[in-house]
Amino acid sequence: MSKNVIIIGQSGVGKSSLINMICHRANAPTSNDTTGCTREEKGYTCNLGGQLSCQVHDTIGLEEGFWGFLFAPKAEKRLKTYLKDSRKPWHLMVYCIPGNRGLKKSHARNFKKFKSVADKLGVPVVVVVTHLEDFGGSLKNWWLENLDTLKNLGIPDTTKHACVTALPKEELDKYYKKGQLYDDSCRDVKNLIRSILWPSTGHR
Ligand SMILES: Nc1nc2c(ncn2[C@@H]2O[C@H](COP(=O)(O)OP(=O)(O)OP(=O)(O)O)[C@@H](O)[C@H]2O)c(=O)[nH]1
Numbered sequence: 001m002s003k004n005v006i007i008i009g010q011s012g013v014g015k016s017s018l019i020n021m022i023c024h025r026a027n028a029p030t031s032n033d034t035t036g037c038t039r040e041e042k043g044y045t046c047n048l049g050g051q052l053s054c055q056v057h058d059t060i061g062l063e064e065g066f067w068g069f070l071f072a073p074k075a076e077k078r079l080k081t082y083l084k085d086s087r088k089p090w091h092l093m094v095y096c097i098p099g100n101r102g103l104k105k106s107h108a109r110n111f112k113k114f115k116s117v118a119d120k121l122g123v124p125v126v127v128v129v130t131h132l133e134d135f136g137g138s139l140k141n142w143w144l145e146n147l148d149t150l151k152n153l154g155i156p157d158t159t160k161h162a163c164v165t166a167l168p169k170e171e172l173d174k175y176y177k178k179g180q181l182y183d184d185s186c187r188d189v190k191n192l193i194r195s196i197l198w199p200s201t202g203h204r
């Protein structure tokens with residue numbers, strides 16, 4: 001039976017981009033349009049190496065505001081229903097936050113809400129911090145340098161996490177001359193997922 005991972009976070013945080021990075025040929029639609037891009041939940045196969053794989057589920061974005069594809073309360077309700085009623089056994093929730101791009105109170109609010117749903121369902125939660133291509137130095141230092149921010153957001157600093165950029169490799173190469181960050185980010189997210197789904201093979 002396949003293991004199921006659900007990716008959750010606000011619109012534009014890079015959920016679909018993350019899926020395109022870790023799921024070969026996923027081609028999940030992405031957009032920088034403010035009205036929100038992903039309009040339905042969909043699972044993609046992620047190869048984790050060593051013949052291990054899982055299904056990673058893309059979801060609609062939270063907090064699109066009044067003009068978005070789904071007004072925030074409706075998006076939240078729909079996502080909760082998807083989690084509770086889709087009858088999938090969920091094995092992991094990946095909550096995405098943007099590191100260098102406007103972390104807001106709404107991220108904290110949604111983290112708490114969905115962490116509590118996950119807790120009730122007995123599903124572990126990890127955090128992936130995106131939008132870090134401009135961060136100087138090793139991306140994993142973002143977490144240690146932002147402990148106060150995490151505390152304000154209500155995200156325990158002991159939460160398992162990965163600090164990445166989810167920009168496509170061509171963009172990282174062309175605009176930032178940092179193509180290597182793509183491979184590092186892909187590896188770190190896969191390692192994080194694997195360390196939860198198959199703890200004995202994880203690196204943490
Ligand atoms: N700078 C930067 N841009 C990113 C990153 N991840 C995604 N983007 C860009 O942000 C925009 C939105 O990305 P998506 O992957 O569509 O975001 P999403 O979370 O799936 O959005 P919804 O489907 O609306 O919920 C796109 O233009 C991406 O190229 C990142 O790590 N850094």
Ligand SMILES: [Mg+2]
Pocket residue numbers: 015016017029030037038058059061
């Ligand atoms: Mg999307």
